[in-house]
Amino acid sequence: MKKIAVPLDMLGLAIHHLANPVAADDAAHKGYADTIADQARATAIATIAAQRGIPNGYATLDVDGKLALGQLPALAITDTFVVGSEAEMLALAVQIGDVAIRTDENKSYILAIEGGADIGHWRELLASGYVIAIDGMTGYITLSWQTDIGDGVATSFTLNHGLGTRDVQVAVLDAADEYADVECRVVRPSDWEVRVEFGIAAPAANAYRVVIQR
DSSP: OOOOOSOOOOTTOOOOSOOOOOSTTOOOOHHHHHHHHHHHHHHHHHHHHHTBTSTTSBOOBOTTSSBOGGGSOGGGOOOEEEESSHHHHHTSOOOTTOEEEETTTTEEEEEOSSOTTSGGGEEEOOOTTOOOOBTTBOSSOOOEEEEEEOOSSOSEEEEEOOOSOSOOEEEEEETTTTTEEOOOEEEOOSSSEEEEEOTTOOOOTTOEEEEEEO
16 A cells, blocks of 8 residues: 655645544544544543442532532541540540530540540640630639629628639629719628628618629
8 A cells, every 4th residue: 555655735625435544644534533532432421420429439419519428538527525524525436536525624625546535635625815724713713793782771781702712802883873982891701702881871772783803
């Protein structure tokens, strides 16, 4: 078979009735090229369909265009557990990234290393600006207490504020006079009580507001 070894200008004319190519440099007619392209496209579509949603294949999307939950790795889903003790936390069936909320400590922990039965694998979660302690106190802390006093009869009032210290500031305010300061005697008989005394003038009903702060 003879081959043309020089450039050939067909002047816009077409070559008809080409046979199917055999060698890599053989010419091919359009029908043959279209057939090969269609076959390649069909093979690619079939391959993608066969590998959709299987290991080492392609992930699939749900009707909302999102990854199906069953195809997400376990680490991508964080579970939160509420427990009342360290023993309950260590008994949880957890994976890395899971969170335990400890009601006995008012703290939260995240599992940083596989194996939730080991306390050393948990890390305490601290929010930005988190206050660890106030005056050595942790957990839920009450810093102030308020009440209204006065009944038109009593001149001395013992108030159980529950703050647990005598180191408190006490303000007695006149509710009828823009909360102006009221002069009186203030004593602190215990860590839990304050007594305010007004001499012989008994305050009217709910006349004064008492504010006690650590």
